[in-house]
Amino acid sequence: MKLNIDYQEKFQARHIAPNDADTAKMLKTVGVNSLDELIDQTIPAKIRLQKPLNLPAAKSESDYLSTLKQTASKNKVFKSFIGQGYYDVIVPGVIQRNILENPGWYTQYTPYQAEIAQGRLQALLNFQTMVIDLTGMEIANASLLDEGTAAAEAMFMQYSLRKNQKANTFFVSEELFSQTIDILKTRSEPYGIQLVVGDHRTVELTDEMFGAIVQYPAKDGSVYNYTDFAAQAHAKNIKLTVVADLLSLTLLTPPGEWGADIVVGTSQRFGVPMGFGGPHAAFFATKEEYKRSMPGRIIGVTIDSAGDYALRMALQTREQHIRRDKATSNICTAQALLAIMAGMYTAYHGPKGLKLIAERVHGLSILLAQSLEQLGYQQLNGAYFDTVKFDLGNLAGSIHAEALNNEMNLNYNGSVVTISLDETTSPEDIKTIIRFFAKVKGKNLNDVSFDDLKNNIETVIPAELQRQSSYLTHPVFNSHHSEHEMLRYIKSLEAKDLSLCNSMIPLGSCTMKLNATTEMVPVTWAEFGRMHPFAPVDQTGGYMQLFDELDQWLSEITGFAAMSLQPNAGAQGEYAGLMVIRAYHNDRGDHHRNVALIPASAHGTNPASAAMAGMKIVVVKCDESGNIDVADLKAKAEQYKNELSCLMVTYPSTHGVYEEAIIEICEVIHQNGGQVYMDGANMNAQVGLTSPANIGADVCHLNLHKTFCIPHGGGGPGMGPIGVAKHLVPYLPGHAVVDIDKGKSIHAVSAAPWGSASILVISHAYIAMMGAEGLTDATKYAILNANYIKARLEQHYPVLYAGANGRCAHEMILDCRAFKNFGIEVTDIAKRLMDYGFHAPTVSFPVAGTLMVEPTESEPKHELDRFCDAMIAIRHEIDDVEKGLSDKTDNPLKNAPHTVTVITGNEWAHPYTRQKAAFPLPYVAAHKFWPSVGRVNDTYGDRTLICSCPPLSEYEFEETEVNTTEWGT
Known part of the structure; x- marks a missing residue:
């Protein structure tokens, strides 16, 4: 017997399920003799690619992981004290293995079908309750994309709620994180909102202002008392948004108790790795009276057909699919998986555990500050939680060098340094910092009375800002503190949810395909998970290589010149693409080009995104066959040729058809001065056979959580990078902290420079292991x-x-x-x-x-x-x-x-x-999956909107007796 020593298993055989025998039977049923014959009958010949994709040869699963490990080793995982919204964490093992690494949680779809989604709905209700309790607000949603975009959503909500319709000025504290201010600049510009960036202590609030936003604690670590500022704002009918740190709110008076109208932030430090910027679940909390203006998804309590406790997504008529260009926002996905992790982290530690973590972080910060003061350094913050601030003068360079020698990253702004601590910080870390600060002054650790200071730490938070109110009193946060209890709780919820572990999820437009284990494994490697997005570039070689390769591969697949990996959701990609088109027109002096043609069949995010980009929406008819009415398109393109900005088109169409006239459609738009934006929702039907650029598009976003295998996670995370033609490359999104400017870049669209960077490895793995042939066969x-x-x-x-x-x-x-x-x-x-x-x-x-x-x-x-x-x-x-x-x-x-x-x-x-x-x-009978509740009653739930999980005794349900067996469990 001759042995085959060259054999290497192809990953595509694991990803593409039908075998040769089944393929033959399926082709016979379809009525064709070969797969190629079917493709020839399906895809118009004039849009077909003429040559195969030029991609590296496909790797086996084991070879890929081996190669990626070498790439990952180019990331230098230094101890991070950078802060600025990103903190190292300790992910409880029971949560990492049983949620983050568990396909029973990460392959679920958004819980539109509530009866088979009760587990994740309860987990998300826990998240909302946690946010409500810690912020002191009345209602919260089930997460947003990141802190920066949550702040932007708050700004727009304040704008839409303003009483004075002429008010168009928004006050922004200069102590907001830089990336947040950058996003506010992006989102304000299309609406003509004027940003006033300044000091909240000295700004003059005027009648022209509709809103204000402050950070708590501030960017430099200071904890301000905003009570008087809130009162002054309200006296002028100015609504106040507070960007808050959740962990600090276990010690600080919550914003809801001193005048906030909206509270936003990130739950990242609640057990979610930094991941070089994401994915992380942002939170958004506000007052009950604003519930119908709040962006994103809200989980609410209702009853089922038997009168039993049930959950579902509340107020679904607010979804952008229905409201379209009148939508509250263009949000289509959330960060459900990460919100679930944060909620479980809260349940695992409970209110006492969280407070102990916060006290430890705060205490170590005080210990560090007082120790360095003994060495002659002056700490500049009066009240602070986890961040201390020093002006190092001419010693800044020496301190920087010593920090690097000790594999530590501090945050530098000229001669000023801030040092932000987190739950991973130890007393030994503090000693190391003291040691090299002392060295620079020719001193040593013995010059600090470390142990005396350690044993006599008193808070620096003023009494009026120390939290007095209780929080997280519900049993769910006080019952699962042993690992055994937490494991059983997680599994009890998982058992209520249908995921890809159970059966196919045949969702049109959503592409619920295999999320291979090998693709998922590297996500939790420390080399990727523990990287701060603002780490020095010479420490991020592994990520840079991964981004460069993914950029090249996705550019080859789409036919475009370059990609931006920053947008961290599909709708975010839509918005980014439209803002790039807007910037292109404006740069050419065509400021008047603001009309977006959108087919009547378009996904609801399309008109919502266009409205957010300041465009006027003109709907194009579809014919009886579901195709774009070319005659109507031509008429409207001609009618608006002087104002035409773009066409938004999905291909294949939202109706599941390769429209024959697509090239002509693109040419019509170009002839009338517009650009073609392609929605990449259906890219799974293009890869390797055609491409957006080949069809005639100028920009396209890609749903990496669809075509390129990032799992849906029960409603997020997603990624929506955009590819653009050569003439649009200079306008791709930049960033305020990390220099990724392309020459004429628009401001940032997401908080982190490369969006949810840690999950980009999933798509990188998919492409690398499939190769050109595998992707085309898919x-x-x-x-x-x-x-x-x-x-x-x-x-x-x-x-x-x-x-x-x-x-x-x-x-x-x-x-x-x-x-x-x-x-x-x-x-x-x-x-x-x-x-x-x-x-x-x-x-x-x-x-x-x-x-x-x-x-x-x-x-x-x-x-x-x-x-x-x-x-x-x-x-x-x-x-x-x-x-x-x-x-x-x-x-x-x-x-x-x-x-x-x-x-x-x-x-x-x-x-x-x-x-x-x-x-x-x-x-x-052999594979029964039991829905955990009967048909949910949406009307009842919206009529008695309950979006947190306190004891049943606090409610008076009307009309129906409710079975309380499963309440809050």
């Missing part, structure tokens, strides 16, 4: 899997749109509107799918009353068949209702989902059997 199989489902289901459900040859792209829309004639809504189908063990496809988007299905290339034939069998069985159940064989109101669809409590109850009054309800197909 696109082909995404198209095959979709057309296979279409072939199996189109006799049962009308498929709303198709291409010229009757093919769909990587997704399709099933038309369910006719079922309404006999009382069945598309929602009933979605809920009934839970009884079959599936998450529903995308419901009522982009067409009301439909289901948009996307299987992805990672699903095998037997899983596609299982889903199709379920959909066909449900169609037969609908037939029974139509024919009168099933009761119109008491049938399996209307009562879905069926919980184990209902199925095993003593009473069963329905005209169908328990077997029919719970085990409608044979496979379900």
